[in-house]
Amino acid sequence: MSTAINARSSSSIVAEVIDNGKVSSQQILVVCLCMFFNMLDGFDITAMAVVASDVSAELQLTDDRLGWIFSFALAGMMFGAMFLAPLSDVMGRRKVIILSVCLVGVSILLTAGATTLTEFIVLRFISGAGAGAMLACQATLAAEYSPDKYRALSVAAVTSGYPLGAMFTSVAAGYILPDYGWRGMFWFGGGLTLGMGFVAWLLIPESLKYLMESRPVDALVRANRILVKLGKSALSELPAVARDTANRGLVSNMKQLLGTEHRRITVTLWTAFFLCFATLYFLMSWIPKLMVDSGFDAAVGRRAFLFFNLGGVIGIYFLGVLATRWKLTNIIFGLSSAAAIAMVLFALAPGSLTMMMVLILAIGVLQQGGFTGLYAAAAKAYPTEIRSTGIGWAIGLGRSGAVAGPAIAGYLIVAGLDMAANFIIFAIPVAFGGIIAYQLHIR
Numbered sequence: 295m296s297t298a299i300n301a302r303s304s305s306s307i308v309a310e311v312i313d314n315g316k317v318s319s320q321q322i323l324v325v326c327l328c329m330f331f332n333m334l335d336g337f338d339i340t341a342m343a344v345v346a347s348d349v350s351a352e353l354q355l356t357d358d359r360l361g362w363i364f365s366f367a368l369a370g371m372m373f374g375a376m377f378l379a380p381l382s383d384v385m386g387r388r389k390v391i392i393l394s395v396c397l398v399g400v401s402i403l404l405t406a407g408a409t410t411l412t413e414f415i416v417l418r419f420i421s422g423a424g425a426g427a428m429l430a431c432q433a434t435l436a437a438e439y440s441p442d443k444y445r446a447l448s449v450a451a452v453t454s455g456y457p458l459g460a461m462f463t464s465v466a467a468g469y470i471l472p473d474y475g476w477r478g479m480f481w482f483g484g485g486l487t488l489g490m491g492f493v494a495w496l497l498i499p500e501s502l503k504y505l506m507e508s509r510p511v512d513a514l515v516r517a518n519r520i521l522v523k524l525g526k527s528a529l530s531e532l533p534a535v536a537r538d539t540a541n542r543g544l545v546s547n548m549k550q551l552l553g554t555e556h557r558r559i560t561v562t563l564w565t566a567f568f569l570c571f572a573t574l575y576f577l578m579s580w581i582p583k584l585m586v587d588s589g590f591d592a593a594v595g596r597r598a599f600l601f602f603n604l605g606g607v608i609g610i611y612f613l614g615v616l617a618t619r620w621k622l623t624n625i626i627f628g629l630s631s632a633a634a635i636a637m638v639l640f641a642l643a644p645g646s647l648t649m650m651m652v653l654i655l656a657i658g659v660l661q662q663g664g665f666t667g668l669y670a671a672a673a674k675a676y677p678t679e680i681r682s683t684g685i686g687w688a689i690g691l692g693r694s695g696a697v698a699g700p701a702i703a704g705y706l707i708v709a710g711l712d713m714a715a716n717f718i719i720f721a722i723p724v725a726f727g728g729i730i731a732y733q734l735h736i737r
Contacts, residue, residue, distance in 0.1 A: 308503050311526050313441045320499070320523040324439040325448050327497055328432035329455040331395060334490060335425040336459020336603075337466070338402045338483045339367055342418065344467045344596060345476035346583050352476075353411060357583075361704020364579040366415045368696040370422025371429070376690030378427035379434075380683040383547055386510060387435045387682065388500045390427055392491060397424035399488030406480035426693065429456070430686040437673040437681070438501045446622055446670035450614030453666045457606030457658070460578070464600035468593075499523070506532060507679060547683040551676075559675045560684070562734055563668065567692020569727035570630065570665045572699035573637075576720045577602060577661070579700040581654070584713040594647070598654050605658020613663040613670075622671055623734045629664030630728025636660055637721035641714035661724055664731075668692075671736045695723070 312321075342349070342364060350360050374394070382390040401420040408414045433449050440448035463479075470478045502524075504510075505517045509532065518528040551560045581602055582595035609629070616625045640653040669685070676684035703716055711719075 308506060311502065311521065311524060312439065313443075317441065317444070318524045320520075321439045323497070324499065325436050325451055327494070328436045328452040329458075331391070331490065331494065332429060332432060332452055332455025333459035333462065334395070334455075334483070334487045335398065335428060336456035336461075337463050338398055338421060338459075338487060339371070339425050339456075340460040340463050340578060340599075340603075341467075341479045341483055342367065343579050343582055343599060344463050345471070345479055346579075347586060347592060348471070348476040349414075353409075353414075355411065357707045358701075358704040359411060360583075361579075361701045363411070363414050363418055364575070364700035364704075365697045367418035367422040368575055368693060368700065370419035370424075371426030372422075372690045372693035372697060373419070374423035374426030374428075374690075375430045375686045375693060376426075378423060379430035379686030379690075380547060381427075382431045382434065382682045383504075383680065384508075386500050386504055386508075387431050387438075388498050390431050391435070391498055392494045394424040394428035394431065395487060395494050396491040397421075398428070399484050399486075399491060402480050402484030402487060404484075406477040406484065426690065427686075429453075430689050431682060433669050433673055433685055434682045435498075435501055438503050443618060445673060446617035446667075447614035449670040449673050450610045450617070450666050453669050454607050454610040457603040457610065457662060460603040461600050461607065464596045464603070467596055547680045548687065550680050551684055551687060556676065556680075556684070559734060560688070562730060563672055563675065563688040564691045566626075566727045566731040566734075567668055567688050568695035569723040569730065570661075570668060570695070571692050572695035572702075573633075573720045573724040573727075574661060574665055574699075575696035576699040576703050576716070577657070580703050580707075580716070584707075584716065587707070588713050590647075598651065601651050601655045602658040603662075605655040605660075606662030609659035609661070609663025610666045612659065613667050617667065617670060621735070621737050622667055622674070623732050623736050626664045626667035626671070627728045627732035629660045629667070630724050630731070633657055633660035633664060634721040634725035634728075637717045637724070641717040641721075664724070664728055668731060671731065671734055674736055675734070699723075 346360055378390065378394065398421050401417050401424065405417045405421065408417055432452050436448045436452040437445050466482065467479060470482055499520050500516055502517060502520050505513045514529065514532050521528055550556060582599045585595035585598050586592055613625060613629065636653060636657045640650065640657060643649050643653060672685045672688045673681065706716055
């Protein structure tokens, strides 16, 4: 690459490499790896929903205490997204992803040996912390390796790993639970996740934008190695940095989120995430148990959970395809509003199991499709130097809704509200979340 090109800014060179020309196999590999690691997260975190009845029976837990186990895992995800993911803006995406995979794997293995409520709460919090950091970092990495036209689709593909993993939870439970019990689910998930930590170390590259703008040790060598894999010419020297990042750190990055330039977008994203998370994790945590409480057997509960997450996968890719053609926040509004209507229809539907499964599938398509659009909106809303911080804090503070949702549902169930009443109540947050997201006007 010529000296004239080297004289250009880092942003313009990265834009040329990523946005122009044919998408390379290396870019596709990054998105696929991030999606697979999110599948592991989806399995590990949602395994608790499938084994909830067995765990509550063995530990003699009431539904309100079981709700706290769900919520502490989600509180951990909130902590990881807010305080661990932003480290990737300082120390790199790759390191944080590898450490997060290992943290999740070890804590899930230890959960298999938990015997008290306190042990469950602590270990689920740690697992959630690793998962929250990983999800935010991988969404960032996928966005930074994707051309602008396909950025929302790439983020959607990565995010789809979570419901794909949750679907696998339902299938694996049918094979593991009869012979190995609920502990076997955590042995399997933790062992597989820990093993994939080596794969992450071997194959996950650093963000090209991070290397060029943050200038870690050996940045030029590492950037050129990536450029060769992308089929581009190597640089003779690092280009000029587009922004002054010499004094950048975690505190200054967080201050930028609420500065004049980003404040409105930040607060709007946080609010929309909070509301949509509350509904999503009510559904993610309680569908199997509510089906059992409504008189169906455990296999039907697992099937409903599988259908919800199958719908989520379909909805996420549906969102990604639509986002290549239409305004992103308009799509979020439409899908979220339709999800709220579908939840009310589910609550009012007669007791036909077939109809219930069709509606659960539809709720998964609409709710998770619209929700995933918020990740893509966050990835597009912030510049590179604060992108992981922006996504992490949007997911993290928004995930307080995920903490509140399952816990509130637990108390509502103990108070005597049935599945239909809970579905109607939790249709309200997702509807308002879509309306608020519409105000962002992000393409």
